[in-house]
Amino acid sequence: MAFEGLSDRLQDVFRKLRGKGKITEDDVKIAMREVRLALLEADVNFKVVKDFISRVSERAVGQEVLQSLTPGQQIVKIVYDEMALLMGGAESKLNLTSRTPVVFMAVGLQGAGKTTTVAKLGKNLIKQGRRPVLVACDVYRPAAIKQLQVLGEQTGIPVFAMGQGNPVDIAKASIEYARSNNRDIVILDTAGRLHINEELMDELKNVKAAVNPDEILLIVDAMTGQDAVNVAENFNKDLTLTGVILTKLDGDTRGGAALSVKAVTGCPIKMVGMGEKLDALEVFYPERMASRILGMGDVLSLVEKAQANFDEKKAKEMERKIRQQEFTLEDFLEQMQQVRSMGPLQDLLGMIPGLGKQLKGMQGEFDEKEIIWVEAIIQSMTREERRNPALINGSRKKRIAKGSGTRVQDVNRLLKQFEESRKLMKQFADMGHKKGKKGGMGPLKFPF
Amino acid sequence: MAFFDRLRRKKQDTKIQPVEELVCEESLLEEAIVPAVDLSGPEETICEPVDAMASEPFDEDSMSGQDEADEEDDQQVEGKKGFFSRLKLGLTKTRKNIGEKITNLVKSNRKLDDEFWEELEEILIEADVGVNTSLELVKSVRDNARRQKMNESSQVMALIQEEVRKLLDSSGDLSLRSADDKLTVILVVGVNGAGKTTSIAKMAYRFKNYDQKVIIAAADTFRAAAIDQLQIWADRVGVELIKHQEGSDPGAVVYDAINAARARKADILIIDTAGRLQNKNNLMKEISKIRKVIEKEIPGAPHEVLLVLDACTGQNAISQARLFEEATGVTGIILTKLDGTAKGGIVLAIARELEMPVKLVGIGEKMNDLRDFDPAAFAAALFDEEE
Numbered sequence: 001m002a003f004e005g006l007s008d009r010l011q012d013v014f015r016k017l018r019g020k021g022k023i024t025e026d027d028v029k030i031a032m033r034e035v036r037l038a039l040l041e042a043d044v045n046f047k048v049v050k051d052f053i054s055r056v057s058e059r060a061v062g063q064e065v066l067q068s069l070t071p072g073q074q075i076v077k078i079v080y081d082e083m084a085l086l087m088g089g090a091e092s093k094l095n096l097t098s099r100t101p102v103v104f105m106a107v108g109l110q111g112a113g114k115t116t117t118v119a120k121l122g123k124n125l126i127k128q129g130r131r132p133v134l135v136a137c138d139v140y141r142p143a144a145i146k147q148l149q150v151l152g153e154q155t156g157i158p159v160f161a162m163g164q165g166n167p168v169d170i171a172k173a174s175i176e177y178a179r180s181n182n183r184d185i186v187i188l189d190t191a192g193r194l195h196i197n198e199e200l201m202d203e204l205k206n207v208k209a210a211v212n213p214d215e216i217l218l219i220v221d222a223m224t225g226q227d228a229v230n231v232a233e234n235f236n237k238d239l240t241l242t243g244v245i246l247t248k249l250d251g252d253t254r255g256g257a258a259l260s261v262k263a264v265t266g267c268p269i270k271m272v273g274m275g276e277k278l279d280a281l282e283v284f285y286p287e288r289m290a291s292r293i294l295g296m297g298d299v300l301s302l303v304e305k306a307q308a309n310f311d312e313k314k315a316k317e318m319e320r321k322i323r324q325q326e327f328t329l330e331d332f333l334e335q336m337q338q339v340r341s342m343g344p345l346q347d348l349l350g351m352i353p354g355l356g357k358q359l360k361g362m363q364g365e366f367d368e369k370e371i372i373w374v375e376a377i378i379q380s381m382t383r384e385e386r387r388n389p390a391l392i393n394g395s396r397k398k399r400i401a402k403g404s405g406t407r408v409q410d411v412n413r414l415l416k417q418f419e420e421s422r423k424l425m426k427q428f429a430d431m432g433h434k435k436g437k438k439g440g441m442g443p444l445k446f447p448f
Numbered sequence: 449m450a451f452f453d454r455l456r457r458k459k460q461d462t463k464i465q466p467v468e469e470l471v472c473e474e475s476l477l478e479e480a481i482v483p484a485v486d487l488s489g490p491e492e493t494i495c496e497p498v499d500a501m502a503s504e505p506f507d508e509d510s511m512s513g514q515d516e517a518d519e520e521d522d523q524q525v526e527g528k529k530g531f532f533s534r535l536k537l538g539l540t541k542t543r544k545n546i547g548e549k550i551t552n553l554v555k556s557n558r559k560l561d562d563e564f565w566e567e568l569e570e571i572l573i574e575a576d577v578g579v580n581t582s583l584e585l586v587k588s589v590r591d592n593a594r595r596q597k598m599n600e601s602s603q604v605m606a607l608i609q610e611e612v613r614k615l616l617d618s619s620g621d622l623s624l625r626s627a628d629d630k631l632t633v634i635l636v637v638g639v640n641g642a643g644k645t646t647s648i649a650k651m652a653y654r655f656k657n658y659d660q661k662v663i664i665a666a667a668d669t670f671r672a673a674a675i676d677q678l679q680i681w682a683d684r685v686g687v688e689l690i691k692h693q694e695g696s697d698p699g700a701v702v703y704d705a706i707n708a709a710r711a712r713k714a715d716i717l718i719i720d721t722a723g724r725l726q727n728k729n730n731l732m733k734e735i736s737k738i739r740k741v742i743e744k745e746i747p748g749a750p751h752e753v754l755l756v757l758d759a760c761t762g763q764n765a766i767s768q769a770r771l772f773e774e775a776t777g778v779t780g781i782i783l784t785k786l787d788g789t790a791k792g793g794i795v796l797a798i799a800r801e802l803e804m805p806v807k808l809v810g811i812g813e814k815m816n817d818l819r820d821f822d823p824a825a826f827a828a829a830l831f832d833e834e835e
Binding site: 037040041042043045046109110111112113141142143144146147149150151154194195196221223224225226227228230231248250251252253254256257276 | 570573574575576578579639640641642643670671672673674676677679680681694725726727728758760761762763764765767768785787788789790791794
């Protein structure tokens with residue numbers, strides 16, 4: 001199907017070539033076709049793909065690749081490097097430094113997620129010790145003002161609204177409001193509009209002229225297809241954007257729109273929306289997006305999430321246990337609870353390279369509810385049984401099943417899974433250990 | 449029987465002028481592109497419901513009358529011709545339209561060489577048709593052209609149109625299904641920001657103009673002010689809204705709405721649900737449950753489960769269609785926001801992979817900007833050769 005990663009595809013290509021003595025330029029061409037397909041299927045804009053491919057081809061034809069033993073991996077690396085470069089290299093921050101109040105303006109198509117993002121942005125800024133005010137300039141959509149007010153209440157941020165007035169007047173008045181109420185950042189929520197609607201685009205130009213925003217942020221739905229470029233070009237032409245916020249990236253979209261928008265407008269992607277909760281707005285990391293578009297997984301995010309949620313000492317102890325195979329069902333239970341605190345399992349698994357493809361088949365299997373069952377089963381065991389699962393014989397299984405309200409088959413399955421994951425964990429741990437010694441990422445603390 | 453056929457007949461029976469017949473043979477996509485010509489400013493859009501409400505539903509003349517007076521004359525004098533000129537005007541504003549590009553390509557009287565076919569592929573891919581579907585479409589056109597010994601690009605036009613139309617036509621029944629003599633239930637699902645609430649308002653408006661008693665259920669209890677948004681729409685359209693508090697159980701809202709619809713002898717119940725991304729397992733289970741509540745209350749319902757899809761969505765729409773289909777048994781698509789530059793080519797890929805028909809299209813911000821989907825017109829307008 002469509003969403004297999006580029007690595008898998010290239011490996012297929014080069015497996016076919018294995019019989020040959022060496023890789024030729026034609027072989028690279030075939031590989032580039034796969035790269036092209038992968039990018040197009042990720043919704044990277046067509047023209048951007050074209051430029052990109054010609055640039056990568058140039059590098060790939062060079063000596064280093066053709067003579068390397070693993071040309072597939074070499075090419076993936078070149079693609080990845082070029083892509084990260086194209087997306088701006090390092091992350092870029094919001095411009096908060098200039099004056100008081102700082103003015104942000106959020107613009108975009110209908111349904112991109114402007115209002116929600118504005119609230120998330122406000123919350124994010126509060127965490128940084130700022131005092132934002134949200135401004136309801138969407139005077140068209142029914143209940144848009146009410147929506148912002150409700151979100152303002154939820155986040156504890158004041159909302160400035162003047163009913164269905166003129167957005168330019170509202171924007172101007174909001175600056176005054178901020179000055180007299182000691183708010184240091186004004187975030188304008190504008191109405192969604194089509195980029196070809198001149199009248200409404202003029203309105204935005206007027207707002208811009210009136211308040212001269214420090215950031216004009218285009219809100220782009222990460223699921224947008226080829227048209228993302230037209231939209232971004234038009235908004236940029238009329239307003240000169242300073243940045244982009246990508247929303248709904250917690251979906252299963254590859255997000256090629258991001259690459260396209262950056263490549264065409266040159267505007268950096270500054271933040272990404274990662275969920276429905278109001279603190280689900282994160283800094284954008286170009287390299288990670290490159291991995292995602294290529295279907296290469298997102299190990300860095302995973303590691304970071306793990307680090308944020310794990311107790312260092314406990315993790316060290318666990319690592320030791322895993323390596324020495326002292327890992328018990330008790331630890332298993334504890335780990336599972338910790339993993340759950342990191343977020344939905346499916347999201348986490350999606351970040352592991354190579355798992356993306358398999359995940360499709362497992363849709364639904366990784367269910368939060370199933371974890372509750374597992375917990376119930378383990379909790380129905382005696383301490384002795386948890387430490388030494390080998391003890392669990394037929395009659396014990398029956399008792400456990402009864403105690404947890406499950407069937408003996410479920411108990412069996414859990415025990416089998418536990419045994420398997422114990423093996424898997426040992427492999428993981430060893431791998432992490434080696435990398436750690438080389439001074440790479442440090443020991444991986446995967447608990448599963 | 450198809451829903452609108454039934455409604456139409458009902459209208460004729462009651463001797464009410466069937467206004468939409470006027471424009472029936474006019475292609476849908478022609479209409480679809482028209483609003484791009486003079487997308488009305490805020491004062492002309494939905495914000496002034498009185499205007500939109502006052503105009504006869506589906507009456508082209510009154511619609512253009514709202515927009516531009518001189519064009520109206522044009523249209524009355526020239527009839528069908530006027531339509532085309534308005535369409536052209538729309539196209540000039542969206543220069544990057546794929547139909548136009550294909551027309552240029554096909555008209556250029558080039559040899560049918562590899563480069564030509566590649567360019568054709570590229571154009572389709574750029575319309576979000578997707579790589580696999582584009583390749584397949586071009587391949588079958590290419591085979592046909594070879595079989596018929598064509599050697600000039602201009603001959604290929606009819607073939608491409610035919611392929612597109614076939615693909616869309618074969619994806620299933622394009623009309624809305626209904627319960628024979630009792631309550632018809634329509635469940636509306638989709639990702640965040642696709643345009644569910646607005647589409648529901650437009651649908652309700654449309655049904656109401658067919659003298660149907662419509663009730664809307666506000667089962668989006670999650671998003672801030674979603675219920676208020678729907679209430680405003682319901683008031684404008686003049687239909688009843690069944691709602692609970694924000695944060696309450698959507699299943700309970702649906703249950704109440706069904707009972708209310710029965711008690712009030714409503715013809716149609718439209719259920720709005722919260723937007724959700726298709727990879728969120730728990731949320732998809734929630735919507736499966738909503739479906740089950742409906743099934744349990746009314747055997748055979750919901751009669752339609754409509755997936756609302758933003759026309760600018762890229763390849764992710766396939767995943768949306770697949771997972772929503774698994775969770776709720778989608779029966780058709782509402783393709784929204786076709787008045788932008790996005791052409792919604794992804795519906796071709798969905799038609800090919802999932803055989804899921806497009807039933808309605810949203811083409812603007814006005815109340816009556818929701819139309820039946822017509823594959824022949826879609827294809828024709830994409831590849832329009834009219835000068």
